[in-house]
Amino acid sequence: MAKAIPATDFLAKPSRPSAICVVFGDDAFLRRQVVIALRTIVLGEDDAEISLTRFEGRDLELRDVMSELETVAMFGSGQRMVVVDDADDFVTRHRADLEHYVAAPLATGVLVLTLKSFPANTRLYKAVAAKGLAIDASAPKGALLTRWLTDWAQHRHATRISRAAAEMLIELTGPELGLLDQELAKLALSTPSKGQITPELVKQQVGTWRAKTAWVMLDAALDGKLPEAMSQLDLLLGAGEHPIGVLGQISYSLRQMAAATRLILQDEAAGRRVSLSRALERVGVRSFVLQKVDGHLRRLGRRRGRRLYQWLLRADLDLKGASSAPPRLILERLIVQLAVPPDFSG
Numbered sequence: 001m002a003k004a005i006p007a008t009d010f011l012a013k014p015s016r017p018s019a020i021c022v023v024f025g026d027d028a029f030l031r032r033q034v035v036i037a038l039r040t041i042v043l044g045e046d047d048a049e050i051s052l053t054r055f056e057g058r059d060l061e062l063r064d065v066m067s068e069l070e071t072v073a074m075f076g077s078g079q080r081m082v083v084v085d086d087a088d089d090f091v092t093r094h095r096a097d098l099e100h101y102v103a104a105p106l107a108t109g110v111l112v113l114t115l116k117s118f119p120a121n122t123r124l125y126k127a128v129a130a131k132g133l134a135i136d137a138s139a140p141k142g143a144l145l146t147r148w149l150t151d152w153a154q155h156r157h158a159t160r161i162s163r164a165a166a167e168m169l170i171e172l173t174g175p176e177l178g179l180l181d182q183e184l185a186k187l188a189l190s191t192p193s194k195g196q197i198t199p200e201l202v203k204q205q206v207g208t209w210r211a212k213t214a215w216v217m218l219d220a221a222l223d224g225k226l227p228e229a230m231s232q233l234d235l236l237l238g239a240g241e242h243p244i245g246v247l248g249q250i251s252y253s254l255r256q257m258a259a260a261t262r263l264i265l266q267d268e269a270a271g272r273r274v275s276l277s278r279a280l281e282r283v284g285v286r287s288f289v290l291q292k293v294d295g296h297l298r299r300l301g302r303r304r305g306r307r308l309y310q311w312l313l314r315a316d317l318d319l320k321g322a323s324s325a326p327p328r329l330i331l332e333r334l335i336v337q338l339a340v341p342p343d344f345s346g
Helices: 007-012 028-043 062-070 088-093 095-103 123-131 143-157 163-173 177-189 199-205 209-222 226-238 243-269 276-282 287-305 308-322 327-339
Strands: 020-024 052-056 081-085 110-115 133-136
Touching: 007 028, 007 133, 007 143, 020 028, 020 095, 020 123, 028 081, 028 110, 028 177, 052 062, 062 081, 062 110, 088 095, 088 110, 095 123, 123 133, 143 163, 143 177, 163 177, 163 199, 163 243, 177 199, 209 226, 209 243, 209 287, 209 327, 226 243, 226 327, 243 276, 243 287, 243 308, 243 327, 276 287, 287 308, 287 327, 308 327
Parallel strands: 020 110, 020 133, 052 081, 081 110
Antiparallel strands: none
């Protein structure tokens, strides 16, 4: 079965779509960048305004979309492109008709649907992947995110960023691609000609007070200073920070600590001894924060360290709808789990 193309691969080497293209995934920035690239490929720079129609998918009818696709523009090349944003409901209501359309498109224009979810086990997914163009705009994670950041800096902002600087930027900003792009744009302006973005430059210039507050909150929790951590959380949420964004800003460091704990346990089970600092280095903790993270993980202890993945997964799922608990309460629970003394960790 044909598979969807990762959005990062498509943006690196765009290809022209046929009659229909579905852009799906959890990252709004990637979805937006893919649509921009598609518009340029299909319409060119000159026809982009006069030959493009955009709809919101919630109350849209298929006949309105087909009418626009079949309309020949009076000016330009005559090619049409219709984009249906937030098309999840639209696809649900018109799935059968869309399946027929993919099999035998009647219009000469290009239809682009942007969705948050596009299950691979549906007939429409299989049809689009085989005869159209399906682009997965899910946010890259881990090493893939670092690689995307270094490539994006070079191709979009005409600058280079070291791997260490890219990792620090992700730590400070969080994994949101739109925010990372904004920070890259600012850093590129401060980078000397033919130079590169360094960890020192990132440390000097990146990090809104909200990002810094999230790190202060995490440090306080890992130091066992529960009232201070709760106070910082209150500042973040009171300023309008999204709870998922707060979790994203602190998750990267916690995942590194969880990975280091797992390495130590695996090595011990195999009869090998490894130092905590060495384990942290192996999972990517940078030298400038190694001593601090070492202390935090020692205080956390292996029992709670081995449960970090479980706690993070539960918080992530609960914030995305698996729990009816208020988002503040979900984050407070995680902070308590990090901050309470080992004797009371449960």
